[in-house]
Structure formats: structure tokens, C-alpha cells
Amino acid sequence: MDEPAGLRGESLLRPVRGGNSFEETVQRLLQTVRLGLVGPGERLPAERELATMLAVSRDTVRDAIASLSDAGYLVSRRGRYGGTFVNDVLPALTPGANRDGALAPGRELSPDAIEDTLTLREILEVGAARHAAGRALTPSQRELLWLSLVEASAATGDEYRRLDSRFHLMVGELAGSASLIPLIADVRMRVNELLDTIPSLGPNIAHSNTQHEQIAMAILTGRPDAAAQAMSEHLAGTALLLRGFLE
Structure with a gap:
């Protein structure tokens, strides 16, 4: 690709x-x-x-x-x-x-289902960030990643969830595996389903935007370990909130 x-x-x-x-x-x-x-x-x-x-x-x-x-x-x-x-x-x-x-219209999720979602997300997205950072990206790919970061950072209200999802899917896209995208999309839908049930916290969104930038910069500068670490820390923060509110 x-x-x-x-x-x-x-x-x-x-x-x-x-x-x-x-x-x-x-x-x-x-x-x-x-x-x-x-x-x-x-x-x-x-x-x-x-x-x-x-x-x-x-x-x-x-x-x-x-x-x-x-x-x-x-x-x-x-x-x-x-x-x-x-x-x-x-x-x-x-x-x-x-x-x-x-x-x-919706379904209830058990604690086991929540843990499964969070574990699967870590496996898929940390690996995607690592692989994206290890590839020689084209100028177009680099521009699209930065655009997705800027749009997510500027989003507010209901738009934030949508553009946050786009950023994560773009990281998956840049990993270079077409088969990976539907898997990340599926787990992202499951994560969004969980996020819909907890309050949106302003400081968390600001922190997420900072972490998004760290992920993007690590990918753009070709640092796989740093990209994986930044993504892992980002996902861990979301997981802490979800476990705190839902378990």
C-alpha cells in the first residue's frame, strides 16, 4: 500500500x-x-x-x-x-x-467484554504506531497524519469523538496493512460505545491532544519505540477512566 x-x-x-x-x-x-x-x-x-x-x-x-x-x-x-x-x-x-x-439500539457490556476491548485495542494500536513509525512515509501520508492531528486538536463537543477516531484510524492506515484497518475500526467502535456511557472530561481531552501530538511526532520522525510508548500511555489513560467509571 x-x-x-x-x-x-x-x-x-x-x-x-x-x-x-x-x-x-x-x-x-x-x-x-x-x-x-x-x-x-x-x-x-x-x-x-x-x-x-x-x-x-x-x-x-x-x-x-x-x-x-x-x-x-x-x-x-x-x-x-x-x-x-x-x-x-x-x-x-x-x-x-x-x-x-x-x-x-444498544447492548450491555460485561466487565469481561470491557477488558477484552481494552486489551485488543492495546495490541492493535500500539503495534500500528510502531509499524507506522518504522515505514518510509510519503509526503502525502505525512501531510494526512498531520492534518488528522490538527483537526482532532481543534475539535470540540460531539465533533471531538469523530475526529479523534479519524486520527487513530490514520495511524492504523500508515502501518501498511490493509487487513488491519477493519480490525482497528471494529475495536474503535467498541471503545466509542464505552466512552458514550461516561462523562466527557475537559482535562482528559486536553491531555489526549498532547499525547496525540507525541504519537504523531514519533511517527513522523521515524522512532518506532517512542511511537509505541506514546500510544501505550495514551491508551492506558483512556482505559483508566473507563475502568473507573464502568467497573
Whole structure:
């Protein structure tokens, strides 16, 4: 992978692996929306383009869009400037699947599930930071990482979570493994689900922004150990808050 997909949905809208093409298409589109790669009010690629990007049929794409429209994430508009758009207001909770396989508004997480999420996140994201710092990044990749850092640092309110997610996904993108991105996206959705249940603390956000800069600078200056250490400390801080409020 020579160039990053950028800060848009292309990071996740890649060929599905088959077998469960509808379910994986729903997952990819949902991750793209929930993580803010295509933000509220923005338009998704056309159905034909999505089908090509995901390597599935247009019928599969259409069914996935219809399902996420019913769940309140997408809206279809007709006319010259029509298409499929992300809803201006998204459902508050990350949906889970109920016993019938349908999307449910949310789900409870056990202490074991919380620990599993935090452990998996550390394994994936610390490794991603280390590998990103060990690669020879192109000027475009370096610019995109810095842009994602600047946007996250300037964000406030509801925008912060979305742009924070973009920064972490960009680090994963720069690690150089296309297979890694959906894994980081999945664990990030699980982390966001946990964060939705605790209060947003201003000092924590300021500290996170400082740690983001440390991570980015270590990657940009080619220091794998420093990047891994900075990411590990950053994730540990979030884990402390989540354990404190939820366990």
C-alpha cells in the first residue's frame, strides 16, 4: 500500500471477504458512518461505486443501505443532487445484533467484554504506531497524519469523538496493512460505545491532544519505540477512566 486512502470512507470501503457479504457490507458502511469518515450530512459514494469498492453486487449494497436507513443512519434523496447521505443526527448508541440478527439500539457490556476491548485495542494500536513509525512515509501520508492531528486538536463537543477516531484510524492506515484497518475500526467502535456511557472530561481531552501530538511526532520522525510508548500511555489513560467509571 503506497498511498493512504485518506481521511475519508475509502479506508474501510474495501473488498469484503465473502461468505457473509451482506453482513460485512453493513458492517463496513456502519463503521464508516459511526467513526465519522463520512460525516453527518455528507454523501456516500454512489451505489455502483460502492459495489465496485466492496466487490459485492449492487443488490447487496442496496439492501445494506436500506437496512441502515431503517436503523436511522442513512437517508436517500432523489433528484439531481440526490444520493445516499449520512443522517444529520445519528442514533446515540452503537447498535448491536439481537438474537434474530437485526440491529438493536444498544447492548450491555460485561466487565469481561470491557477488558477484552481494552486489551485488543492495546495490541492493535500500539503495534500500528510502531509499524507506522518504522515505514518510509510519503509526503502525502505525512501531510494526512498531520492534518488528522490538527483537526482532532481543534475539535470540540460531539465533533471531538469523530475526529479523534479519524486520527487513530490514520495511524492504523500508515502501518501498511490493509487487513488491519477493519480490525482497528471494529475495536474503535467498541471503545466509542464505552466512552458514550461516561462523562466527557475537559482535562482528559486536553491531555489526549498532547499525547496525540507525541504519537504523531514519533511517527513522523521515524522512532518506532517512542511511537509505541506514546500510544501505550495514551491508551492506558483512556482505559483508566473507563475502568473507573464502568467497573
